Structures are given as C-alpha cells and as structure tokens.
Amino acid sequence: SQQGEEDPQALSIQEGENATMNCSYKTSINNLQWYRQNSGRGLVHLILIRSNEREKHSGRLRVTLDTSKKSSSLLITASRAADTASYFCATDDASPYDMRFGAGTRLTVKP
Amino acid sequence: EAQVTQNPRYLITVTGKKLTVTCSQNMNHEYMSWYRQDPGLGLRQIYYSMNVEVTDKGDVPEGYKVSRKEKRNFPLILESPSPNQTSLYFCASSFRRGDGYTFGSGTRLTVV
Numbered sequence: 001s002q003q004g005e006e007d008p009q010a011l012s013i014q015e016g017e018n019a020t021m022n023c024s025y026k027t028s029i030n031n032l033q034w035y036r037q038n039s040g041r042g043l044v045h046l047i048l049i050r051s052n053e054r055e056k057h058s059g060r061l062r063v064t065l066d067t068s069k070k071s072s073s074l075l076i077t078a079s080r081a082a083d084t085a086s087y088f089c090a091t092d093d094a095s096p097y098d099m100r101f102g103a104g105t106r107l108t109v110k111p
Numbered sequence: 112e113a114q115v116t117q118n119p120r121y122l123i124t125v126t127g128k129k130l131t132v133t134c135s136q137n138m139n140h141e142y143m144s145w146y147r148q149d150p151g152l153g154l155r156q157i158y159y160s161m162n163v164e165v166t167d168k169g170d171v172p173e174g175y176k177v178s179r180k181e182k183r184n185f186p187l188i189l190e191s192p193s194p195n196q197t198s199l200y201f202c203a204s205s206f207r208r209g210d211g212y213t214f215g216s217g218t219r220l221t222v223v
Contacts, residue, residue: 042115042214043123043154079139088153092209099144099212100170103153 003087004032004102005085007087012048023089024069029107030092032065033099034074046074079109086091113138117202117215123205124192124222132187132218134202143185144169144212147178147198155205160185161208192222 002094024034031050035043048058049072051063056063061074076083088102091099124130136143144159146169156169160179161196173194176188184216185204199219203212 033211035212035214040199040217040219042216043203043212045211045213048211090212099209100156101146101154103151 004091004100006087006102006105008090008105009103010106010108012110013079015079015081015111017077017079017111018110019083019107021074021087021107023072023074023102025072025089025091025093026070027093032072033090033092034061034063034072035088035090035101037088037104039085041087054106076107078106081109081111084109085105113213115202115213115215117200117218119166120216122218122220123167124220126193126222127191129220130220131190132189132200132202132220134185134187135183136138136204136213137183138187138204138206138213139182140204140206140213140215141182143179143209144203145175145187146200146201146203147171148217149198157187183195194222196220197222199214
C-alpha cells in the first residue's frame with residue numbers, strides 16, 4: 001500500500017512561475033524524499049529531509065516538512081520547460097518495508 | 112560512472128515462460144530493491160535486500176522471486192509470468208536504508 005499521496009495529481013504552469021506540490025503520509029517517518037521522473041525513465045533523487053528538519057533547500061528546490069500534519073511540500077522556483085516531469089515523494093518509516101512511494105504529481109511547464 | 116544497470120530495457124514474453132531481469136550496481140551499495148510502476152498506482156515495492164543473502168518481501172511479492180548472492184547483483188525472477196505482471200520495473204540501490212536511491216533505467220515487460 002502507498003504511504004505518501006501527492007497533491008495535485010497534475011499541475012500545469014508557465015515558464016518562470018513557481019510550482020508547489022504537496023505530499024501527505026500516514027505513519028511516523030524517519031525521512032522523506034522527493035524524486036523526479038522524466039517520462040518512462042528511472043527516478044532521480046532530488047532531496048532528502050529528515051524527520052527532525054523543517055525545511056531544506058537545493059538550488060531552485062525548497063522542501064518543507066510538517067511532522068505534526070504528516071505533510072511535506074516541494075516548491076520549484078522560477079520553473080523551466082526542462083522541469084516538466086512527474087514528481088514523487090517517498091517515505092522511510094518504521095515499517096518492515098523499505099521506501100514507499102506515492103502516485104506522483106505530473107508537472108507540465110509551458111514555454 | 113556510478114550507476115544501476117538493468118537488462119533488458121524491453122521484453123515481450125508469453126504467459127508461463129520463465130524470465131529473469133538482471134540488476135547490477137557498481138557503488139558497493141548494501142540496499143537494493145525492485146519496484147513495479149503501473150498507471151495511477153505509483154511505485155510499489157516487490158522485494159528488497161538489506162545485504163548479501165538477506166532479502167524480504169515488499170508490498171506486492173506474489174509471482175516474483177529474487178536472490179542476492181553477490182552484493183552488486185539483485186536479479187528479479189518471474190517463474191511463470193502472467194499478463195497482470197505487465198508493467199514497468201525498476202531496480203534501485205542505496206548505501207543503507209533510508210538513503211536516497213539510485214534507480215536503473217527501467218524494464219518494460221509485456222506478458223501476452
């Protein structure tokens with residue numbers, strides 16, 4: 001079963017705008033990660049935020065984590081057409097399983 | 112170049128014909144996993160391995176087998192494939208549990 005659920009399922013914006021995607025999860029986690037997937041290709045790790053962190057930055061990416069609400073957001077600033085991809089959150093929780101992924105947000109950035 | 116290599120990239124097979132999808136990583140990672148990706152369902156974990164000779168079931172292990180005889184290799188075996196195993200499969204590895212994964216390029220399997 002999935003742990004993280006991304007919202008929205010799809011997002012379409014103009015180049016230069018900011019894109020915000022959200023992830024909600026159900027159980028306590030050790031960390032949460034965001035990945036990008038270009039159509040049909042392997043996922044690429046973007047950023048990892050630990051349960052004791054509230055915010056993290058990497059280039060144009062900003063990730064926040066609110067463990068009280070069991071939610072995270074990924075902000076991509078000044079988006080580019082090359083940011084068009086699906087974005088997934090993944091959680092490492094205390095379950096026997098390894099990383100669990102959500103169904104993803106499909107981002108389209110129009111030039 | 113640090114990478115996870117899956118083969119084949121594409122495979123069409125018939126129901127019941129045993130097949131193996133290979134996965135190899137050159138980063139000395141302890142953790143390896145197999146996922147399948149289906150439209151609307153995201154990635155679901157099939158099996159994972161914490162180290163050599165240590166494997167465990169994920170969310171959807173039925174119909175699959177794995178082995179981890181060497182640290183670098185983690186093949187996925189379908190003993191008797193069925194059409195509901197038609198999917199996009201990914202192998203992934205990380206140095207330890209909870210680290211960011213490095214993914215392979217994927218194997219698109221069609222079972223007819």
